[in-house]
Amino acid sequence: MINSKNRFSLPVFIIAAVILAGCQSLQxxxxxxxxxxxxxxxxxxxxxxxxxxxxxxxxxxAARKKVAELEKSKVKDxxxxxxxxxxxxxxxxxxGKQREAAAQLKKADSLYxxxxxxxxxxxxxxxxxxxxxxxxxxSIREARGGSFFGQFNEFNIELARTELELQSYREAxxxxxxxxxxxxxxxxxxxGEARNSAWQLRNLESGTxxxxxxxxxxxTIAWDDVxxxxxxxxxxLRFLSGGRNMSNAELFKALVERSIIPRSQDIxxxxxxxxxxxxxxxxxxxxxxxAWYIWHLYAENRADRGLLxxxxxxxxxxxxxxxxxxxxxxxxxxxxxxxREFMSLPDGRNFNGAGTVAGAEFLILLKKLE
Numbered sequence: 122m123i124n125s126k127n128r129f130s131l132p133v134f135i136i137a138a139v140i141l142a143g144c145q146s147l148q149x150x151x152x153x154x155x156x157x158x159x160x161x162x163x164x165x166x167x168x169x170x171x172x173x174x175x176x177x178x179x180x181x182x183a184a185r186k187k188v189a190e191l192e193k194s195k196v197k198d199x200x201x202x203x204x205x206x207x208x209x210x211x212x213x214x215x216x217g218k219q220r221e222a223a224a225q226l227k228k229a230d231s232l233y234x235x236x237x238x239x240x241x242x243x244x245x246x247x248x249x250x251x252x253x254x255x256x257x258x259x260s261i262r263e264a265r266g267g268s269f270f271g272q273f274n275e276f277n278i279e280l281a282r283t284e285l286e287l288q289s290y291r292e293a294x295x296x297x298x299x300x301x302x303x304x305x306x307x308x309x310x311x312x313g314e315a316r317n318s319a320w321q322l323r324n325l326e327s328g329t330x331x332x333x334x335x336x337x338x339x340x341t342i343a344w345d346d347v348x349x350x351x352x353x354x355x356x357x358l359r360f361l362s363g364g365r366n367m368s369n370a371e372l373f374k375a376l377v378e379r380s381i382i383p384r385s386q387d388i389x390x391x392x393x394x395x396x397x398x399x400x401x402x403x404x405x406x407x408x409x410x411x412a413w414y415i416w417h418l419y420a421e422n423r424a425d426r427g428l429l430x431x432x433x434x435x436x437x438x439x440x441x442x443x444x445x446x447x448x449x450x451x452x453x454x455x456x457x458x459x460x461r462e463f464m465s466l467p468d469g470r471n472f473n474g475a476g477t478v479a480g481a482e483f484l485i486l487l488k489k490l491e
Contacts, residue, residue, distance in 0.1 A: 125327070130427075138446060144279045144332045149411070150211070154437065155198075156379075158186050158198065158201050161194075162191075162201070162205070162208070162252070163305075163415040164187070164205055165184075165188065165191065165205070165208050166462055167307055168183065168184045168187055168206065169184050169208055169211060169212055169290075170307055170308070170311055171213070171310075171311050172184065172212070172215045172305070173215070173311060173312075174311055174464050175342075176198055176215050177425050181215065181216060184212055184487060185212060185216075188208065188209045189210060191205045192209070196303070196417055197245065198261045199232045199233050200233045200236070201234075202232045203228070203229045203230070203231075203232030203233025203234075203236055203238075203239065204229070204233060204236050204238045204239070206225045206226075206228040206229040206232060206239075206241040207225065207226065207229040207236055207238035207241070208223030208238060208240045209225045209429065210222040210223070210226050210229065210246075211238075211242050213225060214242075214246070215251055219246070222242065222246060222353070223246060224369075225242070226239060226242050226243055227245060229478060235279070236271075237264070237275050237276075240260050240276070240336075241275055241279055243256065243275070244257055244260065244276070244283075245255045245279070246278045248392075249335035250283050251269075251287070252288050252458060253279075253283045254283045254284070254287065255275075255282065255345065257266060257279050257280035257283055259279065260273065260276040260279075261271070261273045261280065264317060274300040274303045274304050275300070275301035275304070277296045277297075277299050278296070278297070278300050278304070278308060278312060279291045279404070280290065280296045281294075281296035281297040281300065281315070281316070281319070282312075282315070284319075285315060285318075285319055286297060288296060290318075290319040290320070290323045290335050291319075291323040292321060293315075293316070293319035294320040297312060297315070297316035297319065298316070299452060301316075304441055314340055314479065315338070316490065317479075317481070318338055318479060318480070318481035318482075319481075321481040321484075321485050322334075322422045322484070323481065324369050330353055330354075332349060332351070332353060333353055334347055334352060335485065336350055336484070337480040337481045337484050338479045338480060338481070339479065339480040340427055340477075340479055340480075341405050341406075341477040341478070341479070342405070342406050342477075342478060342479070342480050342483055343402065343403045343404060343405055343406060344373055344382060344400065344401070344402050344403070344404055344406060344410075345369050345373070345402045345403055346406075347406055347411075347414065347483060348369045348372050348373055348376070348402075348423035348425065348489055349369060349485060350480070350483060350484050351418075352367075352369070352372065353489045354484065354487060354488070355488075355490075356489070356491065357418055357490065357491060358372060360421060360422065361375050361376070361379075364443075366395055368404065371401060373402050376414075377399065377400060378423070378490050380417065381412075381414060381417040381418055381421060382400060382408075382410070382413075382414055383400070383410055383413045383450075383451075384398075384399065384400060384422070385398075385400075386400075386404075386406075386407045386410040386413075386474075387408045387409070388409040388445060388449055388474035388475070389446065389449065390449065390450050391448045391449065391450060391464045392450050393450065406478055406483070407474060407475055407476065407477060407478070408464070408472065408475070408476045408478060409451050409472075409475070409478075410456070410469045410485065411464070411483060412451060412454045412455045412457075412458045412464055412472075412474075413451055413454045414454040415454070415458055415464070415486060415487075415490055416428070416453065416455075416457045416458055416463075417429065418490065419457070419461075419490055420461075422445075426444075428453070428457060429453055429454075430453055430455055431453060431457065432452060432453045432456040432457060433453055434451060436452075438454075440452065442456070442459070442466070442470070442471065442472050443470055443471055444471040444472055444473065444474070445472050445474065451474065455474070459472070462489070463489050464486065464491055
């Protein structure tokens with residue numbers, strides 16, 4: 122794993138113990154990993170870890186090529202070979218090849234049974250999240266007690282990911298926060314958004330449906346997800362459904378017809394005249410679209426259509442937000458959402474209407490609105 126404290130050779134007393142325990146079978150193998158080989162393992166980790174977020178085919182292919190290169194290297198080092206096998210197994214899991222991943226774990230344990238990489242692979246191979254949590258906690262205890270060669274922060278990452286799956290959001294955020302300061306920055310880069318989602322959801326644990334939890338963990342959401350959250354977690358759409366069980370497609374059509382979902386999310390448009398393309402249920406929601414939806418839903422539920430032009434009359438000449446022009450169709454929605462603190466300015470000045478919205482962020486937004 123990429124951990125500055127885990128990049129050095131094993132302590133001398135460990136090397137001596139291993140030599141005494143199996144000197145005959147290990148005579149031809151090096152019993153430590155050189156700094157050059159550690160650098161190669163770190164490079165492999167930097168390729169594979171981001172695949173948890175973006176398992177693109179070309180990136181997976183590049184990672185598999187790197188694994189093959191290391192497997193064919195002439196390094197006679199059980200430590201090195203075992204850890205490469207563990208990374209190879211983790212890559213197989215990303216590829217959806219469970220059997221091959223299990224075979225690599227067996228190989229890793231036979232070569233170097235004390236590796237953190239091998240235990241992480243064993244944790245990931247466990248399908249039951251409750252049992253996986255137990256494995257994480259056991260690994261953390263054993264690492265703290267010195268049973269593993271390395272630190273326990275990688276196990277905290279696995280614990281956090283498992284707590285997210287179990288919808289224990291407060292515990293997930295705490296586990297991420299415990300691990301990040303002691304690991305390479307790549308971990309925060311890859312899992313930072315998951316941590317932030319967990320933190321945003323920490324007070325919504327009780328009664329959160331599996332569908333809501335699934336949407337809340339998305340980095341980007343579609344209109345289908347927006348309707349799912351609005352329907353399941355609020356009463357904001359009752360003016361349309363009247364208590365009837367309407368499908369997401371039916372609600373979407375009705376929301377578009379009532380202009381609560383905009384026909385375009387282009388924040389530079391002065392109006393929607395001439396817009397021929399209709400929005401689709403699976404379109405990704407931008408911050409501009411989210412502001413429009415929230416503000417129009419707010420006006421609808423308050424039965425106050427005057428809110429839809431409130432800020433245009435207040436600011437007849439200029440916009441107080443640099444990146445939204447005064448004659449934008451989204452002007453009133455954006456200013457309304459900012460003034461009522463439904464949404465914020467990411468950098469303190471600009472709205473960034475072309476940015477996307479995470480599931481947890483939108484769920485919190487809806488709760489504020491309700």
